Amino acid sequence: SQVQSVLADKVAAAKNMAFVFDIDGVLVHGDRLIPEGRRVLRMLNGDNQLGIKIPHIFLTNGSGKPELARTQQLSGILGSEISTGQFIQSHTPMRALARYYNTVLVVGGEGTRCRDVAEEYGFRDVVVPDDILAWDPSIAPYRVFTEAERAAARPRDFAAANIDAILVFSDSRDYATDMQIIVDLLRSERGRLGTLARDPESQRIPIYFSQGDLLCPTEHPIPRMSQGAFRIGLEAMYKALTGVELERVVYGKPELATYKYADEVMAAWMDSLHGEERVPDNVYMIGDNPASDIVGGNMYGWNTCLVRTGVFQGGENDEENPASFGVFTNVWEAVTAACRREL
Ligand code: G3P
Ligand code: MG
Numbered sequence: 001s002q003v004q005s006v007l008a009d010k011v012a013a014a015k016n017m018a019f020v021f022d023i024d025g026v027l028v029h030g031d032r033l034i035p036e037g038r039r040v041l042r043m044l045n046g047d048n049q050l051g052i053k054i055p056h057i058f059l060t061n062g063s064g065k066p067e068l069a070r071t072q073q074l075s076g077i078l079g080s081e082i083s084t085g086q087f088i089q090s091h092t093p094m095r096a097l098a099r100y101y102n103t104v105l106v107v108g109g110e111g112t113r114c115r116d117v118a119e120e121y122g123f124r125d126v127v128v129p130d131d132i133l134a135w136d137p138s139i140a141p142y143r144v145f146t147e148a149e150r151a152a153a154r155p156r157d158f159a160a161a162n163i164d165a166i167l168v169f170s171d172s173r174d175y176a177t178d179m180q181i182i183v184d185l186l187r188s189e190r191g192r193l194g195t196l197a198r199d200p201e202s203q204r205i206p207i208y209f210s211q212g213d214l215l216c217p218t219e220h221p222i223p224r225m226s227q228g229a230f231r232i233g234l235e236a237m238y239k240a241l242t243g244v245e246l247e248r249v250v251y252g253k254p255e256l257a258t259y260k261y262a263d264e265v266m267a268a269w270m271d272s273l274h275g276e277e278r279v280p281d282n283v284y285m286i287g288d289n290p291a292s293d294i295v296g297g298n299m300y301g302w303n304t305c306l307v308r309t310g311v312f313q314g315g316e317n318d319e320e321n322p323a324s325f326g327v328f329t330n331v332w333e334a335v336t337a338a339c340r341r342e343l
Contacts, residue, residue, distance in 0.1 A: 010050055010343050017342045018266060018280040019044065019056035019335060020302065022253075023074070025217045025288030025310020026331050033077050034309050036332035041080035044335070050343070055270055055280060057086040059262050061211040061226075061252045061292060063170040064109040066117050067092060086269045090211035090227075090252040091169045093261040095121035097208065101164040103127060105185060107178050108170030108210075108227070112152050117169060127163060129174075129181050131155055132193065139184070139193075140177040163191035166207040171216075172230050179234055182207070186238055186246065200242040211252025213292055217310045253287075254296025284338045286331055290318035298324055305334035 021027060027037030044054045062070070067089060071082045097104075098118075103125040106118045118126040133145050134153035163185055172178040189195040189203050197203040209231050215223035231248070238246040252258055263279050271277035283302040287293020288310025297304040298321065306312050306323035309330050317327050328334040 007050075011052055013343050014050055014052045014054050015270075015274050015276070016280045017054065017282040017284070017338070018270075019054070019338070020262060020266075020283060020285045020297070021056060021058050021331070022285070022287035022289070022293045022310075023058055023060040023062055026286055026307055028074070028077055029217060029310075030219065031073070031077060034331065036309075036330040038079050040331050040335045041078055041082075045080055048339075053273055054339075055266070055273055057088065057262065057266050057269055058082065059088050059253065059258070059285075061090045061213050063090045063114075063210050063227075064117075065113055066120050083269075085272060086265065088258070088262055088265055090258075091117065091121075091167075093251055093258060094167060094169070094208065094210060097165070097167070098122035098124070103161065103164050103191075105129070105132075105163050105166045105181070107166065107168045107182065108172050110173065111149075114169040118167070127158075128153075129178055132158055132181055133177070140174075140180050143174065143177045158193040161192075163193075163205060165191075165205055168207070168209045168227065168231070170210065171227055175230060175233070178230075179237065182234060183237060183241065187242065201244055204247075206249070207246070208249045208251065211292075212250045212255070213252070213289065215289075215311060217288070223311055253289075253292040254299065256299070259296060259300040282342055284325065284334070286334050288312055290321040290323070294318060294323050295321040303338070305338065307331055307334055 027034055044056050046053050067084045067087055071084050071087050075082045098121050104123055105127045106114045108114055112128050115126045115128050130149050130153040133140060134150050134155035135158050137145050166182055166185060184193060185191055186204055187196055187200060189197045191205040209227060212228040213226040214228040216226040218224045235246045266279050267277050284305055285293055285297035285302045286305045288307050290312055294304045294306055303325040304323040305325045306327045307330055317323060
């Protein structure tokens with residue numbers, strides 16, 4: 001009948017649309033729920049007129065803990081099961097680097113947590129700055145190194161071993177120490193601490209950053225500096241000391257590699273949800289940061305929705321990176337508008 005064919009069309013349309021959610025500033029603020037986030041996920045997980053699951057993945061520039069730990073924490077806050085199969089953090093695509101480097105310096109995050117993340121990704125030999133401090137505390141003259149930190153460190157003779165690459169996984173908790181150690185390694189002969197390369201470019205080890213956001217919304221009323229700010233400081237210092245530009249690789253939104261990775265995750269997630277390994281035609285990115293979520297989504301040909309619950313505090317739309325589908329009060333308004341258009 002006509003009713004049935006209308007319904008079949010709507011089901012097909014629901015499988016041909018998908019959402020990509022930013023997390024901080026859209027669904028949560030740190031560990032605090034944004035209530036519309038809970039409502040949106042319940043609806044997309046099947047509590048809707050069609051009774052169908054509408055595909056969605058999560059693409060965050062967040063970092064600092066293993067994917068499973070973070071999805072479990074978010075599932076609790078949001079009241080819906082979030083699978084690691086639909087979840088990408090800033091450093092998730094960096095797991096591919098484990099094949100290329102043996103010993104890596106992993107920077108950022110709380111304590112030695114990012115060591116756990118890197119080991120889970122398959123990196124064979126993971127050094128963190130505290131390992132270097134435990135070997136030679138004079139490397140960072142202003143750092144107060146506690147007994148607990150020393151106990152968690154794995155010192156070795158770093159003058160006798162090379163570090164093959166530097167991976168900044170998360171926000172530095174101590175700019176002075178981390179920048180000092182990174183600059184030392186970038187200026188060294190092939191990652192050997194205690195050396196100074198004669199030619200800084202040809203002997204320099206590579207450096208990767210998990211994301212480039214300058215600002216991040218937090219409990220503080222004005223957004224706080226994030227990994228991009230740390231990187232800019234490091235680049236300026238490196239240039240001032242050596243006279244050459246620092247070549248580096250940045251992951252995360254709005255970098256193209258991360259969107260390509262998101263497509264792969266989306267196709268695999270569609271397969272597990274609807275048995276069809278493909279990316280739906282109508283993808284909607286919901287984000288709060290015009291300089292990462294929106295510019296990246298626009299470049300990648302997604303429909304973009306900017307919400308007012310995070311970084312964006314402007315007028316009708318962002319002037320530099322306007323959201324193509326529009327600006328919405330919150331994530332519920334954005335998702336329901338997209339569903340009205342597609343279904
Ligand atoms: O800027 C770092 C991070 O907190 C941003 O997360 O989810 O807004 O991409 P998200
Ligand atoms: Mg955000």
